[in-house]
Amino acid sequence: MTNLEPDNEITRADLVQRVALMESMIAEGRKSTVRFGWIFVLWGLIDIGGIAWEYRWPSFRWVWPIVMVAGFAIQYAIFAVRRRTSRPVYTNSVQSRSIAAVWSMMGLTALLFVAAAIVENGTGQIAFVSAILMFVGMAHATSALILRWPAQAAVAVLWWAGGIATYFLSWEYFLSIFVGEMFFGMIAFGLYAMWLDRRQEQDGRASAHA
Amino acid sequence: MPDGLPELDPVVHGKLRLAVLSLLITAEEADFTWLRDKTGSTDGNLGAQMLKLEEAGYVAMEKRFAGRKPQTLYRMTVAGREALANYVTALKYLLGAAL
Numbered sequence: 001m002t003n004l005e006p007d008n009e010i011t012r013a014d015l016v017q018r019v020a021l022m023e024s025m026i027a028e029g030r031k032s033t034v035r036f037g038w039i040f041v042l043w044g045l046i047d048i049g050g051i052a053w054e055y056r057w058p059s060f061r062w063v064w065p066i067v068m069v070a071g072f073a074i075q076y077a078i079f080a081v082r083r084r085t086s087r088p089v090y091t092n093s094v095q096s097r098s099i100a101a102v103w104s105m106m107g108l109t110a111l112l113f114v115a116a117a118i119v120e121n122g123t124g125q126i127a128f129v130s131a132i133l134m135f136v137g138m139a140h141a142t143s144a145l146i147l148r149w150p151a152q153a154a155v156a157v158l159w160w161a162g163g164i165a166t167y168f169l170s171w172e173y174f175l176s177i178f179v180g181e182m183f184f185g186m187i188a189f190g191l192y193a194m195w196l197d198r199r200q201e202q203d204g205r206a207s208a209h210a
Numbered sequence: 211m212p213d214g215l216p217e218l219d220p221v222v223h224g225k226l227r228l229a230v231l232s233l234l235i236t237a238e239e240a241d242f243t244w245l246r247d248k249t250g251s252t253d254g255n256l257g258a259q260m261l262k263l264e265e266a267g268y269v270a271m272e273k274r275f276a277g278r279k280p281q282t283l284y285r286m287t288v289a290g291r292e293a294l295a296n297y298v299t300a301l302k303y304l305l306g307a308a309l
Binding site: 012015016018019021022025026028029092093094095096 | 223225228229232233234235236237238239240248249298301304305
């Protein structure tokens, strides 16, 4: 561009606009590029369903393996439907790979931990419950650090607090803690993430036109 | 244009092209749909601008399939990164000079 006149007010405004455009697009690109809010909502509902089932049928030890397998099957089915009904939207960044790695490894760790505890009949111990809450808290905290997202850091604190509370409160409170974590730390957070995704998408569409 | 002021690369300066390059700097690679959704552009406009960036050597395109669906992936080249860095430097200089 050879006819730029920096003294010209319009051109200066144009340059400032370009800077703002770059900043907004870089921020947009850094945001989570895959929409995962629904997964938190799904697992929150599935886990609450599992708690209800276990509450009604406490002697049946296969509640959680069945609930977890059913959860993964539902999640896979939703992924498959979404793949069929929408165009693939793809981006590959260090950040998105880091987030995916954190959550998939947390899921695998929890699965191995739960499986071992079920085999050894150790699911009724405080340490077992606390560790599950701590795992989820750690995944949220790591995710929050990568995304620099205070809302998710607050959710991590909520999970950790629940994990600590299980050591200090009696078993009567356990159900309330677990349901509370699932409601606020999964369902409410997932709905908030979905709402945020939708709003960011609308904002993004308004910010760049040639 | 006053002497001594840097020139802005016209390929980078286009609003939609600048938006795309700014998005691609954050992602190692991204598909056409993602870029279209993030920029709020139309298929035709984005396709034309991507072609200009490709011709300038600032982005590289790869076509592949995700399942049965075709996917057009773009990644920023080294030349593209340099061009964007030079553009930012020139922009800073011009804004500084204009203040």
